[in-house]
Amino acid sequence: MTGSDVALAAGVSRTTVSFVLNNRPGQSIPDQTRRRVVEAASRLGYRPRAAARALAAGRSDIVLLSVPDLPLGAAITRFVEELAAALAAHGLTLVAHLAATHGGGSLSEVCASVDASVVIGLTPFPQRVVEELHRSGADVVIPTDKQQGATFPTEQIGRVQADYLIAKGHRRIGYALPDRPELLDMAEERLRGAVDACADAGLDAPITHAITLNPAEAARAVQRWRTRSVTGICAYNDEIAVAVLAGVHATGLTAPSDIAVIGADDIPTAAVSIPALTTVAFDLREVGVKRAEAVVAILSGAAQHAPLIPITPQVVERSSV
Amino acid sequence: MTGSDVALAAGVSRTTVSFVLNNRPGQSIPDQTRRRVVEAASRLGYRPRAAARALAAGRSDIVLLSVPDLPLGAAITRFVEELAAALAAHGLTLVAHLAATHGGGSLSEVCASVDASVVIGLTPFPQRVVEELHRSGADVVIPTDKQQGATFPTEQIGRVQADYLIAKGHRRIGYALPDRPELLDMAEERLRGAVDACADAGLDAPITHAITLNPAEAARAVQRWRTRSVTGICAYNDEIAVAVLAGVHATGLTAPSDIAVIGADDIPTAAVSIPALTTVAFDLREVGVKRAEAVVAILSGAAQHAPLIPITPQVVERSSV
C-alpha cells in the first residue's frame, strides 16, 4: 500500500497524491481530483509510512514525553490525554518514555530511536541533557533549565495549602516533605509557595520534616511538630499527607482537632482516608492544550520558548482540616 | 553526521560502516578496519538516523506499550523498566502510549506514526484491534484474544488473598469489586482466583459488592456483608481495600476484629492506612524480561506466540487481617 498505488488507482501522479493528502497550501487542485485521490486512498486503506515521510521531510511528527515515575495521580493522566489530543489535532503524535530516574541516558536514546522532533518534560531538563537531546535529533526540548521553570508552576499549590490553613486560624505551620530524593525538586517548589504564604501573613516559615511512608516514623515527626506547637501541616502530596495522618493517629492524637493536615493532588484514596483528607486539586487539562499550542508555535518558528502555564489549585474540603 | 561521513573519516566504504556498526554476522572484517570504523563513528558522535534505517530495513526497532490508565501502582513501573531494559539489550526501544480507554483508535494511529514493529498490551487485544494494529504496520501484537490471556495472569492474586483469609479461619468471604467499568475485566480475573480458592476449600463463592471510593457508600456495602455474616473481604486492589476500611470505620466497626480486609498491589499508602493494610504484592520484573525474550523470539521467527508468564503474589502482613 504505497503512495504510488494510490496514485495509480486515482489516475494521478504521486506528487498530486502527496499534495492532497498533506493538504499542502498554495496548490490549487480541483475538488474533482482531490476527491478522487482521497477516495482511492481510503478505499485502499492507505497509510503513509512514517519512516519514509520522516526521512524525506527531515523531521518526524513524534513528540516524546518524559514521564518520571512520580505519583502525580489522575491529574497527570488528564494532562497527558489532553496534550496528546491537542498535539494530534496538529498532526503530531505523543508517546511517553517512562523512567524512574528522568535524567539523560535512556531518554536521549529513545529520542534518537523514535526520531522525536520534540521532547517534553514536566520539570526543566538540565542543560547537559538538553544538549544531549539535541544531538539525538530533537529540534525542540522543553522546558529547559535556562528559559523557564517547570511545565506548570506548582508553588501555587503550596501557597493555597498554607493560605487555607492560615485562614482557618493556624499560626504555626509545618511542611511535610517526601523522603524520596527524586521528589525533592518538585517538593521544594511546592514548599516555596507555602513559605511565601507564611511570609505574606507575617508568620514564620513552615517547619519542615521529611516523612517516610511508615506510621512509626511519621509519628516521630508529628511529635516534633507538636513540641514546636505546630497546629497545621501542609503535605507535599496526598501520600505524604496520609502518612502524616497515620502518624497523628499513632501518637494517640486526632486530626483535625489536635493537628490539621492538608494534602495535594487529590488522589482517589484521599476521600477514604481516616479522617477524609482535605487536599488541593488542580486541573491540568488546560495546561495540556496550552503546551501543545506552544509546541506547534515553536516548531513553526512563531515562538522561541514555551510559556509558563499557571494552574489554579483549589482546595477540596473534607475533614482533616 | 551521516554514515558517509564516518566512512570518509575511516577511509572505508559506506557498506563497511554499515556492516561493522550493525555487527553483521557472516562477514569477516579485519579487527583493524573494524576498530577504525568504530573509532571514527564515536569520535564524530555518529547516530544512525532511525527513519532511514527503518525505511531501508523495512522494519523499525520500536516496541509500543499500551498502558491503560489503571492504578497498578509501583509494580507496573518496575515491569516497564525491566521490559525496556531487556528490550534495549536486543536493540529494541520501548515507548508507551498512555490512554484512558485502551481500545483501538488512537493506539493504532500512534502505532503507525511511530512505525512500531511490536505492540504490547497488559490485557489481551480484541481481534478487531489486532487487525487494525497489523494494518498500521505492527508485525507482532501481544497478547491477542485468541492465543492467550493477559500478559501475566492475575487470578493468582485473588487466590492468594482468599487462601490467606481462609487460613486465618474465615469461612464466609466477601469480594470488593471496583465500580469503574474499565477495571472490570481485570477485576473479574482476580475475582476468579478467589472463587476458585473458596471452592477448593469447600466454601461458598465470595459475596461481591462494587465499592465506590466514598466512605458512606462503602459503609453500606460493609453492612450488607455483615448481614450475610461475611468476616473477611478480599479487595480488587488497595484503593478499594482502603475504601472498605473507611466503610468499616464509618459503620462503627473495626478491622480486623469485626471484619478483616486484604488488598492487592501494595501501593505506597497501604502501609499508612488505618489500620495498616495487609495486602498481596507481586514482582513484575521477571515478567518484564520474559516478555522481552518472547518478543525477540517472535520477531526472529523462533516462536509463534508469547507464553503466559506466571506471577507469584505474596502477602504482605500488616494489621487489617
Added chain:
DNA sequence: CTGAAAGCGCTAACAT
C-alpha cells in the same frame, strides 16, 4: 574482505 549500485516510500524543487 570491501566497494558499487539499487532501492525502501516519501517530499519538494523544478519543469511542463
Added chain:
DNA sequence: ATGTTAGCGCTTTCAG
C-alpha cells in the same frame, strides 16, 4: 494544475 526528477540516510544484494 499536474508530472518529472532528485534525493533523504540507510541496508543489502552483487561484483571485484
